[in-house]
Amino acid sequence: MLEELVKKYDKMQKKYGDPKLDSINFGGCTDNPDVCFVFMNPTARNVTSSKEWKGIKSPWVGTKNVWTLFNKLGLIDDEIYTRIRSIKGSEWTYEFAEEVYSQVAKNKFYITNLAKCTQVDARPLPDSVYKDYLNLFIKEMEIVKPKVIILFGNQVSSVVLGEKISVSQVRKKEFLLKNKFKCYSVFYPVGNGSFNVDKSIEDILYIINSQKK
Numbered sequence: 001m002l003e004e005l006v007k008k009y010d011k012m013q014k015k016y017g018d019p020k021l022d023s024i025n026f027g028g029c030t031d032n033p034d035v036c037f038v039f040m041n042p043t044a045r046n047v048t049s050s051k052e053w054k055g056i057k058s059p060w061v062g063t064k065n066v067w068t069l070f071n072k073l074g075l076i077d078d079e080i081y082t083r084i085r086s087i088k089g090s091e092w093t094y095e096f097a098e099e100v101y102s103q104v105a106k107n108k109f110y111i112t113n114l115a116k117c118t119q120v121d122a123r124p125l126p127d128s129v130y131k132d133y134l135n136l137f138i139k140e141m142e143i144v145k146p147k148v149i150i151l152f153g154n155q156v157s158s159v160v161l162g163e164k165i166s167v168s169q170v171r172k173k174e175f176l177l178k179n180k181f182k183c184y185s186v187f188y189p190v191g192n193g194s195f196n197v198d199k200s201i202e203d204i205l206y207i208i209n210s211q212k213k
Helices: 002-016 065-072 078-086 094-106 127-144 154-161 191-211
Strands: 026-028 035-039 109-113 149-152 175-177 181-186
Touching: 002 127, 026 094, 035 127, 035 154, 035 191, 065 078, 065 191, 078 094, 094 109, 109 127, 127 154, 149 154, 149 191, 154 175, 154 181, 181 191
Parallel strands: 035 109, 035 149, 149 181
Antiparallel strands: 026 109, 175 181
């Protein structure tokens, strides 16, 4: 089922992404994960976007900052985090990417982007592009069946939830997507949003702990 979505995402790369790059899909636990993290869209900083890369095409491979977030959340261990921090993006191997995502899967979380179209840089995309991915994203959630979905940033939250969302106004508030998926809106924790990372961590820990009660 997910393989069929990948084919559709690859087609949409030709429509919305850079033609010299591949789409980036998802990674981690694909069977009822405890948490699904939803980011915006990938960029060429992800080394798997290269057409020469023959390994997994998963988010944030070859980058550093987002793994700091996951390490502080206790979702990846210090040993593998230290290795991520110690190598350049170009030094990630197929095997190391698999190792990192094996730990993601083991710790029962899942990482994806609302839009899978890879751009050369972090240029903003219009709502219309994200909305064109929405039906496929919902199918992805129906296959993966996460216990809770964390939506990063105002734009992703607004498109997915179908209403104007300001993260600062809805912190720790639960939304219901399609009457079945619990969602929370959280500050975007990397790039221009990195100054909000402490708030992101606070809210995500609250969300994770609230699911255990």
